[in-house]
Amino acid sequence: MVIGNAMSVGLVGLKAFTIQMQAFISPGLPYFSIIGLPDASLSEARERVKSACQASGFAWPQTRVTVNLSPASMPKRGSSHDMAIAISVLSAAGVIDHDSLSRTIVLGELNLDGSVLPIQGLLPIILFAKEHGIKRMFIPEGNQEEAALVEGMETIPVRHLGELIEMMGGKASYEFKNSQTFAEDTDENTAAHAPAIGDMAEVVGQEYAKWALQVAAAGGHHMLMTGPPGSGKTMLASRLPGIMAPLNEKEQLEVASIRSLCGTLSSYGISDVPPFEAPHHTASTASLVGGGPGIAQPGAITKAHCGVLFMDEAPEFSPRALQTLREPLESGYVVLSRSHSTTCYPARFQLIMAANPCPCGFAYGTGERCTCSERERLRYFSRLSGPILDRIDIQIEIPPIEHIIDTGEPRMSSMRMRERVMLARQAAQERFSDQHWCCNAQASGSWLRSKSSRAVISIIDHAMTANRLSLRGADRSLRLAWTLADLNGRTSPGREEILQSITLRTKEH
Template identity: 40%
Template sequence: MLAKVLSAALVGIDAHLIDVEVDIAGGLPQFSVVGLPDATVRESRDRVRSALKNTGFHFPAKKITVNLAPAGIKKEGSGLDLAIAIGILVAEEVIPPQKVQGRVCVGELSLDGHIKAITGALSIGIACRPNHSLLLPAENSQEAAVIQGVTAYPLHTLPEAVAFLNGTTLLDPAHADWDRFFTTRPVEDDDYGDVKGQDHAKCALEIAAAGGHNLLMVGPPGSGKTMLAKRLPTILPLMEPEEAIETTRVHSVSGQLPANHPLLTVRPFRAPHHSISDAGLIGGGTIPRPGEVSLAHNGVLFLDESPEFRRPVLDGLRQPLEDGHVTLTRASGSLRYPARFMLIAAMNPCPCGYYGDRTRECVCTPHQIRRYRAKLSGPLQDRLDIHIEVPPVSVRDLHDHGPIPERSDTIRSRVLAARDLQRHRYRQDGIHSNAQLKPRLLKRYCGLDTQAQELLEHALTKLGLSARAHGRIVRVARTIADLSGSDKIESLHVAEAIQYRSLDRRMEF
């Protein structure tokens, strides 16, 4: 008998509905899976056989052929186990065929019949709406229920799935409290109130957060660069609903979504080690997987000790920084992953770390310093909107009982006000922040008066900046004006934006 059951397979971060066709015919016992399955899908034969036998169902000793259509899509992962098992039971007339129509079944089977969690449940939920209901592991039900218009039924065991399809057991669909995700901010341990001194760096990070700008911090060891960077998510706004869904999809297909967080609303913070490979940072593999740039989508990618990263790894950041996505091409095809993130990089001023320090002597030669700083290529430095120097904090500042440092919630309130201005200003252009301004929009939204224009031209000529750096300065000036509540970009805003280009100045030895 022939049976058809719907399931789903992931391609990149997108899910495609798959027709699982099961044919049971006479002949020598055989179990074959066709339709471009990978090794994990082929291994489902043993899992399905054991799960059916160990839960009291009859496994037919006949020739079983499972076809996964369309055959042109590579099927990977263990999420097709449940659909194959249900298909066999439909073919054996344990479940009426009409009971599985309009239902998508996904889940990995253990040998005792329990249904284990899968990856990419959010993307599968998007593929199911609005015409199909979804049967999936209970651990993933909240994640799929986030998508409005999807009816997701949580399952724990194979017998429970069979009983539900036969109508002998009733299951309540999973429900996700959508409003709670965006009204409640999780409690965060880190806070800028813990950081003594470094007011200049805090101001620059506030500007970066308000406009979504990339930033480079240069300072000696122990000056607080990492401490400042790790607290950046505490002043960033929660993600918009569409941003949250897209970011959660990337983490879900990567298997890195926390079990108790069906939807990510706090912007991700990724800090890879400097030994990371090209594929680890950008993405890759035989079947391309998302890298750190995609896992940081709509959040922060922090590169500590950035010159220690290999040069090809750093240069691989150019395209995602410019385009907001990364395209990975292999012999099997091309996959595109989102990669719009804030890049926060930190570095020492020289190999020993103490160039310019008033308390310790630098032992590096001018050639060593130039070679060390050249590890960040010129094109990559151009894409960093803000460069700041982070000097060491004096002992007096650490023990000073003067003014209490501003807390993150106070800074965040100003960032949110600036972001609201930008969201209203760009509501017709499909962007959310000043850093996303395209060149054609700069003239419309970032017009400069004569004095500001002359100041900018003088700085560009003296510092020898590129046209890309010109656009970066204008975007930063727009953000500074938003934080000050000004509709127009004035010369003082441009002057402040120019002084955040410290690496463009000529070094004096």
């Protein structure tokens, strides 16, 4: 009895696990079965693998072929295991040596002609393999650039199943037609999907809003901008990543792993620029938080991990979609449960919302141009529920621009703002050197209260007594005050900072 072996790696969310392939060729009627909790796309591998093996010169056995995917209790999905399944069958048939793939991972999707196609999610797989001491991998040639992002791994590119058979000492007979079109298309898509971030100096006026965005970037605070159409809310929000602190090495790998899983890593590579996601207001709940059949896929909040989730026209989003943001805003991750699996994705993002003051957008100032009734205005903004607004640290009004004549005064650039933000972040990181927080928005309210002066706490208490702040709002105002102190070069917030923080939360500037 000969058992063919190969090893692959599966993903449940960003969590990787080893899959041991075992193939057995037994007497019986011709039949090819894959067992071990495969999904529909993995079950379809039977036809791809059989055709690819025949295209490589292997005569498929006219008996029963069974491939087991171990551990059988873990759900497995996708076409990235095609090549490992094929190699396990070839090993069982004696085409290649049984021990040639010891401690080696094989990944790749097979075409019917035996050519190997690139896969998604390779980066978290390589990081998992390196962490567990596996140094050798066979990967599709189309994933070569992604594999090069991780040092210390021997990644061998494969273009055709026949190539792998020959590398393992077997004999293959195949014809491979190289396709340059895919690489050219990829380069074009890369240029199209990596837009440049604009400079804050391009924004006319709105100095108060720019200052508030600096505060948000320095402390990792969520923000709501309310103002009439054309006042610059979207323009300001789209430039926020340009003033945020660059991602550290760990954050870069987390973001790159998410993009690899989504198939967009080739458009960005590993970058220290925080991601920016702006879903349309018609986005479904599943597209926002993640979902789909089988193993849940990441949504916009996971794609915005370590960056910005911008929700333009926030009241136009469905109430259900907005309510699903409540838990991720607090915890920094999202758990998606299905009947066969539970997937956890990171979702530590900065939420930036933009909204008009009413459906027509002109209920500002005297409101003379507004055509909405009082009931329509209340109904429109009530879609942003109290629990959601209570989690928004900064809530400001964006007034309309009254003139576009250049006054000649220099405008602060994004680079200069970023320098100030980085200095404030550095001060916070030094303060939290014994903690696991990286910015004020993540700090514990009890810890900050214990480090704040009695005068600051008394102002917070007075605001709570006047019902201007909830208990959550009090902690968030305190975090905001510490960020303001960092930007002002102070070691702790004083009266000015705490009053400014309460003002920023209640739109009373």
